[in-house]
Amino acid sequence: MKLAIVGGGASGLAAAIEAGRTSPKAEIVILERLDRVGKKILATGNGRCNYSNSNLDINNYYGRDRMFADYALKEFTVENTVNFFNRLGVFPKEEKNGRLYPFSLQASAVLDALRSECERLGVNIITGFCVKEAVKKGKGFELTSDAGRKINADRLIIAGGGCASASLGSDGSAFKLLKGFGHSITELAPALVQLKTRPEEVKSLKGIKFTGSVSLIHKDRIICEDCGEVLFTDYGVSGPPIFQLSARAAFIKNAVLSLDFMSEYSPKEVYDILENRRESLSHLTMESFFTGLLNKRIGNLISRRIGIEKLSYGVGRLTNRQLWAIASQIKDYRLEITGNNGFKNAQVTAGGALTSEFDGKTMQSRIVSGLYACGEVLDIYGDCGGYNLQWAWSSGRLAGRSAVIKE
Ligand SMILES: Cc1cc2nc3c(=O)[nH]c(=O)nc-3n(C[C@H](O)[C@H](O)[C@H](O)COP(=O)(O)OP(=O)(O)OC[C@H]3O[C@@H](n4cnc5c(N)ncnc54)[C@H](O)[C@@H]3O)c2cc1C
Numbered sequence: 001m002k003l004a005i006v007g008g009g010a011s012g013l014a015a016a017i018e019a020g021r022t023s024p025k026a027e028i029v030i031l032e033r034l035d036r037v038g039k040k041i042l043a044t045g046n047g048r049c050n051y052s053n054s055n056l057d058i059n060n061y062y063g064r065d066r067m068f069a070d071y072a073l074k075e076f077t078v079e080n081t082v083n084f085f086n087r088l089g090v091f092p093k094e095e096k097n098g099r100l101y102p103f104s105l106q107a108s109a110v111l112d113a114l115r116s117e118c119e120r121l122g123v124n125i126i127t128g129f130c131v132k133e134a135v136k137k138g139k140g141f142e143l144t145s146d147a148g149r150k151i152n153a154d155r156l157i158i159a160g161g162g163c164a165s166a167s168l169g170s171d172g173s174a175f176k177l178l179k180g181f182g183h184s185i186t187e188l189a190p191a192l193v194q195l196k197t198r199p200e201e202v203k204s205l206k207g208i209k210f211t212g213s214v215s216l217i218h219k220d221r222i223i224c225e226d227c228g229e230v231l232f233t234d235y236g237v238s239g240p241p242i243f244q245l246s247a248r249a250a251f252i253k254n255a256v257l258s259l260d261f262m263s264e265y266s267p268k269e270v271y272d273i274l275e276n277r278r279e280s281l282s283h284l285t286m287e288s289f290f291t292g293l294l295n296k297r298i299g300n301l302i303s304r305r306i307g308i309e310k311l312s313y314g315v316g317r318l319t320n321r322q323l324w325a326i327a328s329q330i331k332d333y334r335l336e337i338t339g340n341n342g343f344k345n346a347q348v349t350a351g352g353a354l355t356s357e358f359d360g361k362t363m364q365s366r367i368v369s370g371l372y373a374c375g376e377v378l379d380i381y382g383d384c385g386g387y388n389l390q391w392a393w394s395s396g397r398l399a400g401r402s403a404v405i406k407e
Contacts, residue, residue, distance in 0.1 A: 002027040003403050004143055004153035006131045006177065008037030009169060010389055011375025012159030013114040014396030015403070020121030023404035028123045029151065031143065033130035033169060038111040040161070040168040044389065045099075049107035051090075052081045052393070053386035055098035060387045062247060063379040064186060068355035069391060072363070076394040084393070088113035099386050126151075131160075134177045136368060155370045155403045157363075159396060162349025162376040164190060174377045175353065181368045184354040186379050189250040190346030192243045192388075195257065196236040196339040201301075205232035208295050209239070213263040216245040217334075218255045224248050227263055237335065243347070243384045246340060250350035259333040261294055270327040278323065282316035289315050294330070302329045348388050352379040363399035374399035 003019055005012045008030045016028050030037065041049060053060070056078050061069050076084075082092050082100065090113050091103040102109040118125060133144040134156060141156040160174025175185045213227035214237075226241035237257065249255050262270050273293070281289060286308055290299025300311065306325040318326075343349070353373055357366050365371040374395035382388045 001025070001155070001404065002029070002140075002153045003155045003157065003400075004141065004151060005030045005157045005159055005400075006134070006143070007159035007161060007169075007174065007375075007377075008032035008034075008125060008127070009040055009159060009161050009375065010038070010392035011161075011396030011399075012157070013038060013118060014393045015157050015159055015372075015374055015400030016123045017114065017117050017121060018397040018400035019404045020118070020123055020400075022401045024121070026404045028121070029153070030118070030123060030125045031129040031131050031145075031151065032125065032127045033171075033173075035127050037125055037127065038114065040165065040170070041111045041114075041389075042107045043165070043168055044107055045101060045386075047107050048101050048105045049110045050099045050101055050386040050389070051085065051110055052078050052100040052390040053098045054078055054094060054100060056387065056390060060383045060385075061391065062191075062250075062350065062381055063352075063355060065355050066380065068358070068360045068378075069380045069395070071360045072394040072398045073390070076397045078390060081390060081393050085110065085113060088117055097385060130173070131177060132173075134158075134180060136181070140370070155372070157372040157374060157399050157403055158377055159373070159375050159399070160377055162352055163188065163343050164192075164346040164349045164376070166343065170349075170376065178353045178373060178377065181365065181371055183357050183365065183367060186351040186354055187251070188349055188351040190340050190343045191247045191250045191350040191381055192347035192384050193246050193345055194233065194236060194238040194341040195242055195246055195249065195337050196341065197257070197335040198338060199235065201335055202232050202236055203234055204301065205295075205297055206234045208232045208297060210259075210261055210295065210298070213260045214241045214245060215258040215260070216248055216252075216255055217258050218252050222258075223252065223255065230259065235341070236338075240384060247348075247350065247381065247383055249337060249340075255337050257335045257337060259335065261298065261330050261333065267327050267331050270330050271323055274323045274327055275320075278315055278318050282314075284315050285311060286313045286315065287311040289318075302326055302333070305329055305333075347384070348381045349376055350381050352377050352381075355379050361398075362402035363395060364402060370403075372399040372403050
């Protein structure tokens, strides 16, 4: 039995290993378009590879039917993933919010472990093989590379990823292969990406960082919130909480961001702090009112938002009403989301192959027998924090195992 896997990324390597372990006699080949496998793995977690998360919950995942992911995530759990890598020599290190990394904090350790296990199992890795066409031939499949090279297989797993960060391999061609088999691809959007806002709102803040909380708001309802370091850029905002919220913002139109610059304090406490400052700093102007509390440039924008145009305005002249207006801007500074930084800068693709056309217990296509898919090519994506790689390991291993035990 010959199994071909299109894509040597996280899910493809996991699929090959599970297939090789389940059926040592199976002939397994990975076809990878780049000159090496796992290029994206090396870039994950800023080169440290946040490979899973011990606080995993199905609600960390999105897609038209997130429950599709449930079986794979329960079959190959986080604990299972930690043991899987530990046995390959990658000792775990847990950091903030359950994020799991290799103890050496080197993404290369994860890739090395996967590659050497593939080697031990005799998996044939062919690089520089970009699968341009995949068709059913008899009971099996015929794959053709862009250079015209052909490979036949009895079973086929599409593990070619989405279209985020194409320079790392996933250029969206896996969607075309699945479409060729009659599969539907949902609307696609970049996720885990920087968000764009009106440039005039943020340009003067470029380069400033603050640590606070950010909420995604739609029709006056908080969709989700996160806290951490936010960076203002000339196009909008970046940083871990923004990436996190961008996963939810992917398909929500007219959503806005609410920044809380002093998340440790309630609005009343912020008001009290401002009232004390009015008293002690009454001899100063608005130019200095925020010094030592907030970044001056943020303070200036807030002053302007509440209608104080001139920084020469005396602090002692601030009315209680103005203090409340400032407090409310500090706690709820709204920014309209006008877009995002695109697939080129995104970590994952929101959307993908319609999961109702696959069996979540095997990852097999309901349209073409012997065809499987796993990882980001499917319409499942997760929050920032190791959830996407965990999906790649779980779905990849389930697809690999199912593909070789199919009677
Ligand atoms: C910069 C960055 C940082 C990230 N950090 C994290 C993190 O720390 N934690 C986390 O959980 N997630 C992270 N992610 C997301 C995570 O890396 C992906 O969700 C995951 O790698 C998806 O795995 P995959 O196997 O489905 O697809 P990919 O990893 O994209 O692999 C697909 C492979 O298929 C190959 N391929 C595609 N089409 C073809 C074709 N036609 N023929 C042959 N080969 C093909 C590609 O070259 C590629 O090697 C990050 C992503 C990026 C871009």
